[in-house]
Amino acid sequence: MTLRPILIHPDPRLKTVAEPVPEITDEIRRLADDMLETMYDAPGIGLAAPQIGRLSRLLVMDAAKEEETAQPMVLINPQVTWASDMRSVYEEGCLSIPEQFADVERPAEVEVRWLGLDGKTHSQRFDGLWATCVQHEIDHLDGKLFIDYLKPMKRQMITRRMVKLKRERARG
Numbered sequence: 001m002t003l004r005p006i007l008i009h010p011d012p013r014l015k016t017v018a019e020p021v022p023e024i025t026d027e028i029r030r031l032a033d034d035m036l037e038t039m040y041d042a043p044g045i046g047l048a049a050p051q052i053g054r055l056s057r058l059l060v061m062d063a064a065k066e067e068e069t070a071q072p073m074v075l076i077n078p079q080v081t082w083a084s085d086m087r088s089v090y091e092e093g094c095l096s097i098p099e100q101f102a103d104v105e106r107p108a109e110v111e112v113r114w115l116g117l118d119g120k121t122h123s124q125r126f127d128g129l130w131a132t133c134v135q136h137e138i139d140h141l142d143g144k145l146f147i148d149y150l151k152p153m154k155r156q157m158i159t160r161r162m163v164k165l166k167r168e169r170a171r172g
């Protein structure tokens, strides 16, 4: 397994709608393994393929609580098939927007259908942190970031910080 560098906002690849994965190949399995390793290493609870520069509809996540055993999930071509009217607010962050957090309101529960690495179609209802996480990651596949839900002033402030961060990192 290989750690993959995570793109930092702003980057045009983070604003691009990703392409469906046509079939499960060994390369896709390796990509999923690398993404899980990269996510745990970061550490984070979710990672979408565009965040490592791969414009494919694939995401990994594990929103298990610290005291729970790991529950790594790989979702290929995921689709929200139902969302609750009830909404909830979580303070979100993103591995592509390091150390910036903001409250985002989303449906409290969603049902998602996806293709698994086993080649089978799965469907599951998510709530709590899992619901927020899966919606945040699916947004990445549509070129959308959590800061897109914020007021323009706040979004611009965070973007300026990221531009500065990238400049500092580039200098080394």
Ligand SMILES: [Zn+2]
Pocket (backbone or CB within 6 Å): 093, 094, 095, 096, 136, 140
């Ligand atoms: Zn994110």
